[in-house]
Amino acid sequence: MDKEINHKAEQILIHAYGDASVLEHGSVVLPPPGAGEIRVRHTAIGVNFVDIYHRTGLYPLPALPGGLGVEAAGVVEALGPGVPGLAVGQRIAYAGPPTGAYSTARNLSAAQAIALPDAVADDTAAALLLRGITAHMLFQHVRPLRAGDTVLVQAAAGGLGLVLAQWAKALGATVIGTVSSEAKAALAREHGLDHAINYRERAVLDAVRELTDGRGVDYAIDGIGGQTLADSVRAVRPFGMVASVGQVSGAVGLDLALLGGGRNVAFARPSVFGLMADPVLYREGAQATLAQLQGGLRATVAEVLPLAQAAEAHRRLEAGANAGAILLRP
Known part of the structure; x- marks a missing residue:
């Protein structure tokens, strides 16, 4: 099928560091997922302050032009060779680098995919996974909270x-x-x-x-x-x-x-990306987040904006205008 040869996706990327005006809406052709990869179609994308740090160059991207976004939820659309434990149509979420979550779809290492239980909505996962892993890091690894x-x-x-x-x-x-x-x-x-x-x-x-x-x-x-x-x-x-x-x-x-x-x-001065570089700790933090959700942890989504309005999402986050999380909808 054609979609197994290539897949066109919309994305938000930057060609230079700067204010929210540098965010550009474009498209990319995705190749079939490689070995150990999946293609995920996004349903909800988290907006985080680290995205702003990437946009301004405070935390430089590996190369420009480059995509933004480190957190999303979605549905598995295709599997590359050697991907056990996941299936096409399965709901997953992920967090962490490489950047590129501001897109309708992307290829991703299957190791990053966290299977979502039926009780956890896509918006909840996109709003909470990175923050939940951060909380777990702070209260379990940085200073165990008693x-x-x-x-x-x-x-x-x-x-x-x-x-x-x-x-x-x-x-x-x-x-x-x-x-x-x-x-x-x-x-x-x-x-x-x-x-x-x-x-x-x-x-x-x-x-x-x-x-x-x-x-x-x-x-x-x-x-x-x-x-x-x-x-x-x-x-x-x-x-x-x-x-x-x-x-x-x-x-x-x-x-x-x-x-x-x-x-x-x-x-x-802990780095949650540093913690997530260890696959064991990444999954530990993700499972702790899912456990907290089962125990009553709630997501507060302040606003959901279309993917094309990512610049406006950045402006609102920088202004502190919203209480709770901001999501982008592909």
Whole structure:
């Protein structure tokens, strides 16, 4: 059949680094899947801040022009030689490099495919898989979270923040989170947040000290960078930990002297892509995410935009206009 010889797919790619205007809508002809590969037809595509880092060149792509996107769900359309355990028509999701998820279809290593149970919708998987693996990494490998711990989550109403709040709460932690509005505070509370701090109305450090009787939190997770990261360090108790997982503000910019001086705060800059480079850890994180979904983890999808409007999705994500995840629909 012709479609087994080649397959035309629409895609979003960039020819140069820059703002959202560099995203271009084009097409590509996919060859048949090679050995150990599948072709997946996407049904839902996750939009993540790492896509913006790739677009701006903060995390350079292997080559230009290049595609964006590291997370999607879809249906297996074709199998290459030597692919056990998967079938044409099967629903799967995946996360991680190589980039290229902003497309209607692509060829992909079968090792990345995570079979989806009937109870997990495609939109849920595309909104949660990468964030779920990140949460598992943070709470299992970076600093094992124990019942009774207190966690500070910066940007608690964002796509990752809502997952972290639920995951930490399920592990028995008390969760404090920062938000920018009462509406976002209410949403985060619905997802397990114990205490919301509106940073536009109150100093975060003052609020954390009050909520912890002056002790500080055991663990702070920061995806903002800059001054917010410095505040996260100051909010942690002696011998606690800070994990920096992004730099929405544009730079990490941490003065390492903040970690010492009697504070003795541990600092981690973990890479979820680094973790997922190990196939065992990738599948461990994916299965942990599916288990959390079975246990009640909820996906909050703020908006679904057509694939051709990927630039608008980036603008909205950068502006912090949405609470929850943004998806692209092929």
